[in-house]
Amino acid sequence: MTFAHHDYTVAWICALSLELAAAKAMLDDVHPPLPQPESDHNVYTLGRVGSHNVVVACLPGGVYGTISATGVVSHMVSTFRNIRFGLMVGIGGGVPSHSADIRLGDVVVSKPTATSSGVIQYDHGKTLRGGRFQHIGSLNKPPQVLLKAVSQLESDYMTGKRLTSEILDGVLHNCDTMGEQFSRPKDDWLFPATYNHEGSEHDCSACDQAQLVNRPKRRTDDPCIYYGLIASGDQVMKDAKTRDSIARDLDILCFEMEAAGLMDELPSLAIRGICDYCDSHKNKQWQRYAALAAASYAKALLSVIPTYCRKESRDPRQPIWMVPFRRNAWFAGREDEITRIEGLFTQQNGPSKIAICGLGGVGKTQIALELAYRMRKRDPNCSICWITCTSYESVEQAYMDIALKLEMTAIKPAEVKEKVKAYLSLESAGKWLVIFDNADDMGMWSTNNTTDISINRLSS
Known part of the structure; x- marks a missing residue:
C-alpha cells in the first residue's frame, strides 16, 4: 500500500x-x-x-x-x-x-x-x-x-x-x-x-x-x-x-x-x-x-484515540481554479503579445516569472484574464489562482482563500504566504500558475537570477 x-x-x-x-x-x-x-x-x-x-x-x-x-x-x-x-x-x-x-x-x-x-x-x-x-x-x-x-x-x-x-x-x-x-x-x-x-x-x-x-x-x-x-x-x-x-x-x-x-x-x-x-x-x-x-x-x-472516517478531501492532484472574473467574450486584439507569452509558458527551461508592464488602462488585466482561460483549456491539469494586489489586505485575503481551497488547516495569517509557497513547491502540487493583478511594485519580481524573469511591456 x-x-x-x-x-x-x-x-x-x-x-x-x-x-x-x-x-x-x-x-x-x-x-x-x-x-x-x-x-x-x-x-x-x-x-x-x-x-x-x-x-x-x-x-x-x-x-x-x-x-x-x-x-x-x-x-x-x-x-x-x-x-x-x-x-x-x-x-x-x-x-x-x-x-x-x-x-x-x-x-x-x-x-x-x-x-x-x-x-x-x-x-x-x-x-x-x-x-x-x-x-x-x-x-x-x-x-x-x-x-x-x-x-x-x-x-x-x-x-x-x-x-x-x-x-x-x-x-x-x-x-x-x-x-x-x-x-x-x-x-x-x-x-x-x-x-x-x-x-x-x-x-x-x-x-x-x-x-x-x-x-x-x-x-x-x-x-x-x-x-x-x-x-x-x-x-x-x-x-x-x-x-x-x-x-x-x-x-x-x-x-x-x-x-x-x-x-x-x-x-x-x-x-x-x-x-x-x-x-x-x-x-x-x-x-x-x-x-x-x-x-x-x-x-x-x-x-485509545479513535480513527475517524476521513471526509472526502480534495485529491491533491486535482487542479484548483480561482479566477474571480468571467472570460471577456468581447476580447480582441493583442494577439501578438498573448502568443509571445504563451510561448514562454511552454518553452523548455523558460522563465518562471513573466511580468506584463504598461500604463494604466492599456489592457494588462484583460490579457492576463485571457491567458488564464487559454491555459485552462490547453492544460486542464494546471491549477490557476488570481491574486488582486490593490492593497495589502487584498493580497493577504487571497492567500488565505487559496489556503482554504487547498484544505490547509490551522494556518495563521502571518504565515499563510510561506505555507502556500511551501505547498506549491511540492511535486504533488502539479502544474500551477499564479497571476498577480495590479502588482505595481516591481520588487515583487526580484530574484537572484535575472534570467528567471521575462518582462513584456505594452504600449497603448
Whole structure:
C-alpha cells in the first residue's frame, strides 16, 4: 500500500536521538519517505502506530529549546497538511514533593487547569520590584480528543490496567538491542535540595549516601503516570532550590525545554519520562529508559484515540481554479503579445516569472484574464489562482482563500504566504500558475537570477 502526505494525521516530535530511537521502536510499520519542499529541512520517519499514520521528526542535533521546536513543527504541518494533533515525547526533569512522589522512570503528562494549557513557559514574563518574577501569557490547550484519551488511560490505570508498562516491557523483552541499551537502571537516588553534587558528573558515586532522602519502596518497578503542569523554557534546570521555588509558585511536576514551542503552532500534548530531578546531581543514566517509558505512554494513548472516517478531501492532484472574473467574450486584439507569452509558458527551461508592464488602462488585466482561460483549456491539469494586489489586505485575503481551497488547516495569517509557497513547491502540487493583478511594485519580481524573469511591456 502506498501513502501520500494527506494520509498522515499525527505528529510525533522529539528533541534527542535517543528519544527518536524510542519513537521508532513504537512503530508497528515503517513507511517509505515522501518528497518534501526544499524549504522543509526536517528529516521524517513515517509509519503506523495502531490505526494511526504518524510523522516522526527530531530537532536538529545540538539545537534544543522552544524556538527549534517551533521551526520543526511549522515545517511539518506545512508539508503534512492533515495532521490533527502533535505529541511532544521525550525526557524531562521531575519535581519530587509531598503531594507527588515522582521518581526516575515515571511519566508526566501535561494536563490543563482552569488557568493553564498544561504547559507553562516559565521563563516568559517580567521582573517586578523586589526581584519577584511575574509569569505572563498562556499557551493553547490540547484538543479535546487528546484530553478525552488521557482520561481514558487515567481511568484504566486506576483499575489496574497497565498498558504503558505492557508496551514498555514488550519492547525491552522482544528487542535485544533495546533491552541492552534502554533497560531500567538500578539506582534512583534523591538528595535534599540543600545537598550539592560531589565528584564526577557521570554519577553520584562520590556523593554522601547518608544524605539520601528516605522514600518507601514501591511494590513494582512499573512507571507511575502523573498528570499536571509541565514547565517549559530555554534553560536547563540544574538547581534544586530554583526548581522548588518555581514549582511551588506554579504547581509544577516537571521541567523540560521544547513543549512551549509546539502548543501555539499545533494542538499538542507533552509526555515526559523523568530522567533526573532538576538538581546538581543531574546525569544521563536514566535518559534512555525514561525516553522509552514516555514513548510507551504515547503509543498507549494512540491506541485509545479513535480513527475517524476521513471526509472526502480534495485529491491533491486535482487542479484548483480561482479566477474571480468571467472570460471577456468581447476580447480582441493583442494577439501578438498573448502568443509571445504563451510561448514562454511552454518553452523548455523558460522563465518562471513573466511580468506584463504598461500604463494604466492599456489592457494588462484583460490579457492576463485571457491567458488564464487559454491555459485552462490547453492544460486542464494546471491549477490557476488570481491574486488582486490593490492593497495589502487584498493580497493577504487571497492567500488565505487559496489556503482554504487547498484544505490547509490551522494556518495563521502571518504565515499563510510561506505555507502556500511551501505547498506549491511540492511535486504533488502539479502544474500551477499564479497571476498577480495590479502588482505595481516591481520588487515583487526580484530574484537572484535575472534570467528567471521575462518582462513584456505594452504600449497603448
